[in-house]
Amino acid sequence: xxxxxxxxxxxxxxxxxxxxxxxxxxxxxxxxxxxxxxxxxxxxxxxxxxxxxxxxxxxxxxxxxxxxxxxxxxxxxxxxxxxxxxxxxxxxxxxxxxxxxxxxxxxxxxxxxxxxxxxxxxxxxxxxxxxxxxxxxxxxxxxxxxxxxxxxxxxxxxxxxxxxxxxxxxxxxxxxxxxxxxxxxxxxxxxxxxxxxxxxxxxxxxxxxxxxxxxxxxxxxxxxxxxxxxxxxxxxxxxxxxxxxxxxxxxxxxxxxxxxxxxxxxxxxxxxxxxxxxxxxxxxxxxxxxxxxxxxxxxxxxx
Numbered sequence: 175x176x177x178x179x180x181x182x183x184x185x186x187x188x189x190x191x192x193x194x195x196x197x198x199x200x201x202x203x204x205x206x207x208x209x210x211x212x213x214x215x216x217x218x219x220x221x222x223x224x225x226x227x228x229x230x231x232x233x234x235x236x237x238x239x240x241x242x243x244x245x246x247x248x249x250x251x252x253x254x255x256x257x258x259x260x261x262x263x264x265x266x267x268x269x270x271x272x273x274x275x276x277x278x279x280x281x282x283x284x285x286x287x288x289x290x291x292x293x294x295x296x297x298x299x300x301x302x303x304x305x306x307x308x309x310x311x312x313x314x315x316x317x318x319x320x321x322x323x324x325x326x327x328x329x330x331x332x333x334x335x336x337x338x339x340x341x342x343x344x345x346x347x348x349x350x351x352x353x354x355x356x357x358x359x360x361x362x363x364x365x366x367x368x369x370x371x372x373x374x375x376x377x378x379x380x381x382x383x384x385x386x387x388x389x390x391x392x393x394x395x396x397x398x399x400x401x402x403x404x405x406x407x408x409x410x411x412x413x414x415x416x417x418x419x420x421x422x423x424x425x426x427x428x429x430x431x432x433x434x435x436x437x438x439x440x441x442x443x444x445x446x447x448x449x450x451x452x453x454x455x456x457x458x459x460x461x462x463x464x465x466x467x468x469x470x471x472x473x474x475x476x477x
Contacts, residue, residue, distance in 0.1 A: 207257070207258065207259050208255065208257060208258035208259070208321040208322065209258060209259055209260075209261050209319065209320050209321055209322075210251060210255045210258045210259075210260060210261065210320060210321065210322040210323065210324065211260070211261040211262055211263070211264060211314060211319075211320045211322075211323055211324070212247055212248065212251055212260070212262075212263045212264065212323075212324045212326070213264045213266070213307055213310070213311065213323060213324065213325045213326065213327070214244075214247070214263065214264065214265050214266065214326045214327075215266050215303060215307065215325075215326060215327035215328070215329065215332070216265055216266055216267035216268075217266075217267065217268065217300045217303065218326065218327045218328045218329065218351075218358075219238075219326060219351070220233050220238060221358075222328070222350075222351035222353065222358045223238065223351055223378050223381075223382050224236050224238075224382065225353075225354060225358075226351060226352055226353070226354060226375055226378060226382075227375070227378055227379065227382035227383070227384070228382060228383070228384040229384075234385075235384060235385060236382055236383060236384050236385055237382070237383050237384075237385055237456060237457070238381060238382055239380070239381040239382075239444075239456055239457075240265075240277065240280075240281050240381075240457075241280070241281070241284055241459055241462055242380065242381050242437065242440055242441060242444065242462075243378075243381040243437075244263055244265070244281070244284060244287060245434055245435065245437060245440055246377065246380075246381065246436075246437030246440075247263065247324075247326070248260060248263065248286070248434055249431075249434060249435075249436050249437050250373075250377075250437075251324050252431075252434075254324070254347070254371070255322055255324075258321065258322060260286060261314070261319060261320055262286045262287065262288050263286055263287045263288070264287075264288050264290060264307075264310055265281055265282075265287055265288065265289045265290070266290050266291075266292065266303045266306055266307055267289065267290075267291060267292070267300070267303070268291065268292045268293060268300035268301065268302075268303060269291045269292075269293070270293070271293070272291045272292070272293060274289070274291065277457060278291070280457060280458070280459040281459070283459050283460075284459060285433070290303075290306045290310070292305075292306060304329060304331040304332055304335065307325075307327070307332060307335045308332075308334055308335035308338055311323060311325075311335045311336070311338060311339040311344070311346070312335070312338035312339055312341075312342070314339075314344070315338070315339040315340075315341075315342035315343065315344035316342045318342075318343075320344055321343075321344060321345065322344065322345050322346075322347060323339055323344055323345070323346045323347065324347050324349055325346055325347065325348050325349065325367070326349045326350075326351075326373075327348075327359075327363075328350060328358050328359035328360060328363065329360060329363070330360035330362050330363055332363055333360075333362050333363050333366050336348075336363070336366045336367055337366060340366075340368070345368040345369075346366075346367050346368055347367060347368055347369045347370075347371065348363065348364065348367040348369070348370050348371070349370075349371050349372075349373060350370065350371070350372045350373070351372070351373055351378070352372055352373065352374045352375055377437075380437065380438070380441040381441075398453075399453065399461075400451050400453055400461070402460060402461065402464040403464075404451070405447065405451065405455070405461045405464040405465050405468065406464045406465070406467055406468035406471075407468060408447050408450050408451060408465065408468065409443070409447065409464070409465040409466060409467065409468025409469040409470075409471075409472070410468040410469065410471060410472040411450070411468075412443060412446050412447060412450075412469060413425070413468070413469045413470075413472035413473050414472060417473075417476070425473055425477075426477055428473070429473065429474070429477060432470060432474070433466070433470065435466065435469075440466075443465065443466070443469060444456075444462070444465070447465050
């Protein structure tokens with residue numbers, strides 16, 4: 175009987191020890207911030223946004239300010255996942271022999287962005303992109319690297335990617351682009367996700383424009399490419415001008431978001447800088463970063 179009591183006491187001690195370990199583990203998990211990532215199917219993005227803004231899916235017919243749009247998506251995700259941190263943005267596109275185009279390379283150089291390339295066939299159709307999305311979604315969910323995934327896409331083939339991520343406990347939120355008529359996302363995909371959001375015409379207007387004649391005076395001599403220091407200086411100039419026009423409180427509200435600017439503010443900065451420089455900064459990631467660097471440096475020296 176005494177031996178049995180000793181065994182029961184030892185068992186109780188082990189149970190108490192296990193419960194204590196579980197309590198400590200749960201406490202650590204509770205302190206760990208949630209993490210989200212954004213997954214962009216660029217083929218869907220170009221087709222749907224081009225149709226919405228420019229009336230065509232032909233990439234050659236319009237310009238997409240990918241950098242500005244990515245920052246707008248990050249800003250939107252920051253509002254949707256208020257208590258979560260961004261892991262990164264995954265940008266999926268096609269390229270012949272998986273060799274980056276100049277545009278894809280400039281996107282790959284952006285902070286917090288990972289470009290993943292599938293192939294383009296002879297008909298300019300993407301191949302292998304859906305499987306890349308599934309691989310990344312499943313891997314990140316399995317390793318608990320993300321708790322939420324914002325997926326901008328519409329292909330039915332993405333259903334398996336959604337199911338794989340959900341199987342490991344991640345929540346998948348489908349983001350779509352407003353369709354002028356009907357739907358541009360497969361119904362089976364809409365059924366599987368945890369939530370749905372639609373980004374409308376006003377969201378995309380600042381970042382998609384039909385290709386036309388140059389904005390600047392066609393009679394003027396072509397402007398030479400400004401240096402990074404020139405653009406940085408213009409960024410600081412605009413920050414000082416805005417401080418006088420918009421007030422201290424308005425700009426102080428931007429500081430917690432460093433190094434990102436809300437999409438509308440970033441677009442205003444871009445347009446004003448292009449007017450000062452008389453030079454287009456669209457598609458020039460290094461100059462866009464220099465512009466923001468100058469803007470932020472001026473604000474951070476004051477506040």
